[in-house]
Amino acid sequence: GAGVSQSPSNKVTEKGKDVELRCDPISGHTALYWYRQRLGQGLEFLIYFQGNSAPDKSGLPSDRFSAERTGESVSTLTIQRTQQEDSAVYLCASSPVPGLAGGSYNEQFFGPGTRLTVL
Amino acid sequence: LAKTTQPISMDSYEGQEVNITCSHNNIATNDYITWYQQFPSQGPRFIIQGYKTKVTNEVASLFIPADRKSSTLSLPRVSLSDTAVYYCLVGGDTGRRALTFGSGTRLQVQP
Numbered sequence: 649g650a651g652v653s654q655s656p657s658n659k660v661t662e663k664g665k666d667v668e669l670r671c672d673p674i675s676g677h678t679a680l681y682w683y684r685q686r687l688g689q690g691l692e693f694l695i696y697f698q699g700n701s702a703p704d705k706s707g708l709p710s711d712r713f714s715a716e717r718t719g720e721s722v723s724t725l726t727i728q729r730t731q732q733e734d735s736a737v738y739l740c741a742s743s744p745v746p747g748l749a750g751g752s753y754n755e756q757f758f759g760p761g762t763r764l765t766v767l
Numbered sequence: 768l769a770k771t772t773q774p775i776s777m778d779s780y781e782g783q784e785v786n787i788t789c790s791h792n793n794i795a796t797n798d799y800i801t802w803y804q805q806f807p808s809q810g811p812r813f814i815i816q817g818y819k820t821k822v823t824n825e826v827a828s829l830f831i832p833a834d835r836k837s838s839t840l841s842l843p844r845v846s847l848s849d850t851a852v853y854y855c856l857v858g859g860d861t862g863r864r865a866l867t868f869g870s871g872t873r874l875q876v877q878p
Contacts, residue, residue, distance in 0.1 A: 692868075754799075756866060760809055761808075
C-alpha cells in the first residue's frame with residue numbers, strides 16, 4: 649500500500665520568502681507528526697496532530713512556523729520569512745490509532761522528507 | 768521522556784554480528800524500547816520494539832536485561848546495505864507520542 653508521501657522533495661528558497669511543505673499520511677492514520685533534521689543530527693520534534701487537532705505544538709521553534717491538518721488527512725507545514733538556519737530536512741510521519749497496533753506501540757511511518765535550502 | 772545514550776559510531780565488516788547497546792537509566796515502568804533505522808536521504812524506519820527479555824524478528828534481535836536500564840540491538844551477519852544510522856528510543860503509549868530521537872549510532876559496514 650501507499651506510504652507517507654511528502655512534497656516537494658527539494659525546495660530552494662531565498663531568505664525572507666515563505667514556504668509550504670506538504671505531507672500526505674497513510675490513509676486511516678489518525679496521528680501525524682512533523683520533525684526537522686539538520687545535517688548529521690537526530691530528529692527534532694516540531695508538532696503532533698491527533699485528527700485535525702494539534703495537542704502538542706511545543707516543538708515549533710518560533711512563530712514563523714505553523715502547521716495545519718484538514719480532513720484528518722493532508723497536513724501543511726508553513727515557514728514564514730525563512731532564515732538560513734531553517735535549512736534542514738523536514739520529515740513527516742503518521743501513526744495509526746493510539747496504543748497497540750500491529751503488535752507495536754506508537755510505531756511511526758515516515759515519509760522521505762523535504763530538503764529545504766534557504767539561500 | 769527517558770534519555771538514551773548510545774555510541775556515536777561503529778564499524779563492522781560484512782558477515783559479522785553487530786551489537787549496539789543503548790543506555791536508558793531513567794526508563795519508566797510503562798516505557799517500551801524501540802529501535803529505528805535510517806538510511807541516507809530517507810526517513811527512519813521501525814526495526815524492532817520490546818519491553819523486557821528478548822524479542823526477535825526477521826531483521827534483528829533486541830535484548831533487554833531484567834532492570835531494563837539498557838538494551839542491545841543485535842544485527843546478525845550484516846551486509847553493506849545495513850550501513851545506516853540506528854536510533855534507540857524509549858517511550859510509552861500514552862502522552863505526547865512524539866518520538867525523541869538522539870543522534871543515533873552511525874554503523875558503517877565495510878566489505
